[in-house]
Amino acid sequence: MTITNHGKRESRGRPPIEEIPLPPDVQRALTLRSGGASWKDAAAAVDMDYRTLRRYVRAHPDSLQFLEEQTKDHLDQSHSVLIANAPAVAERLLQIALDPNTKNYAAVSACQAVFAIIDKSVTDRENAEQLRAIRESLNALEGGSVIDV
Structure with a gap:
């Protein structure tokens, strides 16, 4: 890109891609791509x-x-949709796990999922508490006030 003192390009013809704003059709195609479309389909x-x-x-x-x-x-x-439906999924999972008519292999799988969810929740809480304690210790060592970001 060569621009003169007067603000005009020295070369003629179409400006290179990197010199122009991201065109609306490229933005639409990239939006489709981010939604799961293939490059060709987008x-x-x-x-x-x-x-x-x-x-x-x-x-x-600007494209990336x-x-x-x-x-x-x-x-x-997507996460908002999943979070909004989490209570219904939890109820359904418990129904499957507790239903006496559920096949054993399906019930075992449902029970494992329930316990995995509970275990992850407990672990996440413990990690959050440990992080808070570490943050407080660091702030105490530095002599600063505790600022939670």
């Missing part, structure tokens, strides 16, 4: 060749950050 949905889309990802400085943000948004939405 590019085809916005009437673009997948090689062009891949070239944007390699060359444009945009793709990561979109992927994070999709994951956040």
